[in-house]
Every structure is written in structure tokens, then in C-alpha cells.
Amino acid sequence: MPKVLIVACGSYAETSNSCVGDWKCLYSAAEKKGPFAEYPDEVKVMGFLRCKCPGRSLVANIAMAKEKTGFEVVHLTNCLAKAKPACKNHDLDELVKMIQEKTGAKVVLGTHDLG
DSSP: OOEEEEEEEHHHHHHTSSOOOTHHHHHHHHHTOGGGGGOSSOOEEEEEEEEOTTOTTHHHHHHHHHHHHOOOEEEEOHHHHTOSSOOSSOOHHHHHHHHHHHHOOEEEEOSOOOO
């Protein structure tokens, strides 16, 4: 059973700017839909973090969550990884690299295909 941490864009989540809230991500994880369909076993969501602009503490917060929960995979939500315009505070490739280096966890871009 993969242990997953979901990381969202706090700005999108708080303003509902193209993101209607956390339910799409959590539903997809629970029902193994979208990117979560790739896992052979049930998915266990260990936590849900929101990045806060300008995101300086994001990687440290992810590392703390890793220490406390032991997640194995980080899913960056659609609103963080696929939003247009892209986040002005993070280079996505660099963010993925920093998360992987700091936690050793696999990073997946996206959480659902619900539009």
C-alpha cells in the first residue's frame, strides 16, 4: 500500500481559482482514479500540505511530514504542477529535484483527471 503525501497550491485552494477544493485530490486517491490508478494496491494518504506563497518553507515542511509519517510518494496537485499560469515562486523541475533530494520520495505530477 503506497503511503502518499499530497501537496497543493495554497493560493489556488484558498481563492478557488480553477480549484474547487481538496475533494478532487482526495476522492481520486481513495478511488484510485487519475494518477492514483497506477498503484497496484490501495492508496493511503498520509497528509495534505498547502504551499504558502512564496513557498520558502515548502520543502522543509515536506521533509518534516516525511519524518513524522513515512510517506513514500509525493503527489503535487494539478493546481501546483499543471496550473496555467505556472507558479511564479517555484521552478517545477527544481522543486521536484529538491523534494526528491531532501526526502528520497518519488514525486508524481498531478492528482486527478476531473477537470
